Amino acid sequence: MTTPPVSDVDLFADEVVLDPYPVYAKLRELGSVVRLPRNGVYALTRYDAVRGALADWESFSSASIGFNPAVNEALTGTSLASDPPVHTRLRATLTENLSPRALRGLKGRIEAKADALVAELAARGSFEAIDALARAFPLEVVADLIGFTGHARENMLRWGQAAMQVIGPMNRRTVESLPIAGELYGWCSEVTAADLAEGSVGRAIFDAEARGDIPPRTAGHIIHQYLGAGVDTTMAAIGNVVALLGAHPDQLALVREDPALVPAAFNEVLRYWAPVHAWGRRATRDVVVDGAVVPAGAQIAVLFGAGNRDPRHYADPDSFLVGRNPADHLSFGYGPHGCAGQGLARLEAHAVIGALARHVERLVVGPEVRVPGNITRSIERLPVLEVIPV
Amino acid sequence: MRIVLDRPRCEGHGLCEEAAPRLMHLDDEGVLVLDREEVGEADAATADAAVRVCPVAALRLV
Numbered sequence: 001m002t003t004p005p006v007s008d009v010d011l012f013a014d015e016v017v018l019d020p021y022p023v024y025a026k027l028r029e030l031g032s033v034v035r036l037p038r039n040g041v042y043a044l045t046r047y048d049a050v051r052g053a054l055a056d057w058e059s060f061s062s063a064s065i066g067f068n069p070a071v072n073e074a075l076t077g078t079s080l081a082s083d084p085p086v087h088t089r090l091r092a093t094l095t096e097n098l099s100p101r102a103l104r105g106l107k108g109r110i111e112a113k114a115d116a117l118v119a120e121l122a123a124r125g126s127f128e129a130i131d132a133l134a135r136a137f138p139l140e141v142v143a144d145l146i147g148f149t150g151h152a153r154e155n156m157l158r159w160g161q162a163a164m165q166v167i168g169p170m171n172r173r174t175v176e177s178l179p180i181a182g183e184l185y186g187w188c189s190e191v192t193a194a195d196l197a198e199g200s201v202g203r204a205i206f207d208a209e210a211r212g213d214i215p216p217r218t219a220g221h222i223i224h225q226y227l228g229a230g231v232d233t234t235m236a237a238i239g240n241v242v243a244l245l246g247a248h249p250d251q252l253a254l255v256r257e258d259p260a261l262v263p264a265a266f267n268e269v270l271r272y273w274a275p276v277h278a279w280g281r282r283a284t285r286d287v288v289v290d291g292a293v294v295p296a297g298a299q300i301a302v303l304f305g306a307g308n309r310d311p312r313h314y315a316d317p318d319s320f321l322v323g324r325n326p327a328d329h330l331s332f333g334y335g336p337h338g339c340a341g342q343g344l345a346r347l348e349a350h351a352v353i354g355a356l357a358r359h360v361e362r363l364v365v366g367p368e369v370r371v372p373g374n375i376t377r378s379i380e381r382l383p384v385l386e387v388i389p390v
Numbered sequence: 391m392r393i394v395l396d397r398p399r400c401e402g403h404g405l406c407e408e409a410a411p412r413l414m415h416l417d418d419e420g421v422l423v424l425d426r427e428e429v430g431e432a433d434a435a436t437a438d439a440a441v442r443v444c445p446v447a448a449l450r451l452v
Binding site for chain 2: 055088092095099100101104263327328332334335336338339342343
């Protein structure tokens with residue numbers, strides 16, 4: 001058994017969060033687990049190490065999913081930050097209205113919405129893909145589903161972005177986002193059923209609380225997680241769909257020829273560009289990862305994107321190939337804490353990819369603009385210069 | 391070998407059904423049904439693929 005190798009990489013430096021893939025490759029070559037003194041973390045880099053740790057909640061606790069103490073404190077008591085057996089009950093409450101079972105009835109409506117929006121954008125001939133599609137579509141879907149209106153609806157974008165940003169270390173980005181994340185937290189601690197649209201999932205959660213099916217004052221927590229975890233990441237994924245299918249017309253052509261490839265295309269988009277850069281865990285004991293010892297109490301940084309490009313698991317990992325259908329990619333996490341909203345994310349993204357395949361022969365995309373972010377890696381602006389229609 | 395389902399963990403994502411449609415399916419309510427729990431050598435690779443793609447680790451092979 002050995003001590004993990006050490007690297008002086010700063011995981012949250014601007015140039016790293018803008019394009020982490022060269023750094024991921026370097027760390028992956030050093031070892032399955034690499035100690036990063038500048039961030040005070042042990043980074044998990046290779047596919048098997050990432051997936052293994054996500055499955056092993058007994059060795060890798062979720063009590064420290066964030067990279068600063070304030071956010072971990074604020075998340076205490078949520079399913080995101082708890083371990084079984086407490087987690088099991090909280091997770092069930094969270095997913096009751098969010099599992100694919102619960103969402104089955106929504107599929108047709110979400111597909112119709114995506115189709116209308118993509119058809120309208122394609123008819124314009126050129127458009128800015130992030131605001132007009134990658135943000136607009138999930139914001140509308142989530143607002144309608146949870147029942148956000150008025151003040152909350154207007155603030156979903158900035159609240160959702162800030163909620164992810166503050167999971168990073170206590171750097172300038174986190175400090176600047178804390179007051180905005182605080183607004184969301186404050187709103188969620190005061191929200192009542194009357195603030196949410198009638199017939200919405202948000203209302204149903206309050207009804208469950210009133211019936212005593214879930215503990216008092218948990219409805220606000222759940223609403224907070226829907227918005228905090230589900231908005232920014234989905235927007236990133238849909239922006240990546242447009243950018244990658246635009247940059248790889250041969251891959252879009254494959255989906256057009258065989259629409260059964262839509263789920264495979266989304267899996268490959270998620271594998272190729274992970275929406276979440278780093279996520280925390282804490283070692284509950286000395287854990288051996290691929291022969292190296294991670295000491296009890298260590299803060300872990302799980303690098304989903306590094307695992308997704310591990311050549312030990314995926315052949316030719318730096319190529320974007322929808323036909324590989326990497327259904328076991330790590331971008332939704334894995335295991336007991338696997339993304340609770342992945343069913344909804346799939347509905348939305350499949351609807352968008354399907355609509356693009358129907359309405360677009362090819363997209364000519366300009367250079368993407370990115371802004372550094374601690375946790376979510378997303379495109380800020382993406383010009384579609386020309387739509388070659390079907 | 392045998393496929394074991396941790397029923398409370400299953401959320402009905404359905405990726406296992408795509409990987410192994412002859413071994414399992416989601417019913418009309420979106421609840422997973424194991425059509426065959428005991429699998430022989432011929433279906434071992436398919437069963438393993440279904441277990442691997444479960445995003446919440448609700449399936450295992452024993």
